[in-house]
Amino acid sequence: MTAQRIHRGALVVAILTALTNAVLAAVGILAPGTAFVLWLAVELPLFALVVTVTVVRIRALRRSGASWNAVLDELAGPAAGLIRAELRAYRSLWLFARRRRDGLRDGMVAIGYTRGTMGMPIAFLIACVVETVAIHLLVPWPWLRTTLLVVSVYGFVPLLGILASRVVHPHLLDDARFVVRSGHQVVATLPVGTVEKALIHRRFQHTSPIVEDDVLYLPGSDGTNVDVLLREPIEVKLPYLLERRRTTTQVGRVALQVDDPEDLRAAFAALRSETGITSTG
Incomplete structure (x- = not known):
């Protein structure tokens, strides 16, 4: 329990520090040079600490016989299910790009079930793309436009993965x-x-x-x-x-x-x- 608290505390501090530094640099309170020095002096060591504690905990859990699923549950807590869903979305996109079907072997028949079911998800995806373009054109601050663009792209990829999942898992x-x-x-x-x-x-x-x-x-x-x-x-x-x-x-x-x-x-x-x-x- 102590290791878990130290790990999560270090992770929270590292994320909050990085966000604070980024916001202060974006609004002009910190000069770019100062923000970079803070990144080297504070954020980089904090993230190195988080990575070190994570590796130590993973090795300890694996030595105790825990499965990789149990390790993820222990490290991520309630967020483990969402992390698994996102990783599966990326895997589905990879299979889709390679035109592969999960579990399909010689002698098997794949029975698809996507015909007529993709209209609404695709319409939602198109609406998200239009919204992203509109925000990029209307928001006047370059740093905010870039941030929103990164967040939007990050959101599109799992959504595409969810659509691909139904195709590659017949x-x-x-x-x-x-x-x-x-x-x-x-x-x-x-x-x-x-x-x-x-x-x-x-x-x-x-x-x-x-x-x-x-x-x-x-x-x-x-x-x-x-x-x-x-x-x-x-x-x-x-x-x-x-x-x-x-x-x-x-x-x-x-x-x-x-x-x-x-x-x-x-x-x-x-x-x-x-x-x-x-x-x-």
Whole structure:
């Protein structure tokens, strides 16, 4: 606990010192030369202290057997979930740029679910770009324009990553299982033998993930378009931004929004033919 307090205290002091120095230099109270001297004499040693304490704590936690997730939880506290989300956004952008799909291997079928769902996020992204350009043209102070530009770009990258996440994390189907995902989160893993059949069925009543009447709804912006009927209940874990807020339950049917429900139904039919699994419906 003492190490944690020292670490967080040093980090807070370092950040506040850097911000104070930057603001004073920006408004002209400190000359650029003076601000640079303060950076060398005060801020640089403080950040070096923070880095040293961070490395020492990481090594101590790893020696005690803590996983990397546990290390992040210990170091970042409540902010750990947001840090993970941001790192996953960067990873999704990297996969998208390389035209890769997470977890997709030979023999697997990728089932996309982004068609018709990107309109609103893309419109929001365009609005943010327009707002950034307007601020850059209207704000008269160069230092503030530059600051706002950096903050805006920093905000765009994770947003693009969230959009890319839905593309690079499709549902996955092979001869053993059907993995249902929402972005990077696995919502359910359905053994192929538990799948009775897939029916094309358009539903409009739900537009966000929910379990209702023994049915998992994993919709797009205009509902779901395919129902997967199960021979026996399976466990599902509802998606949520923060992992610790996700809830687990059992369902007997899964209603999904996919790009092409006919392709999904045909894929299940082909698997039943190959494996000898018969449908009772």
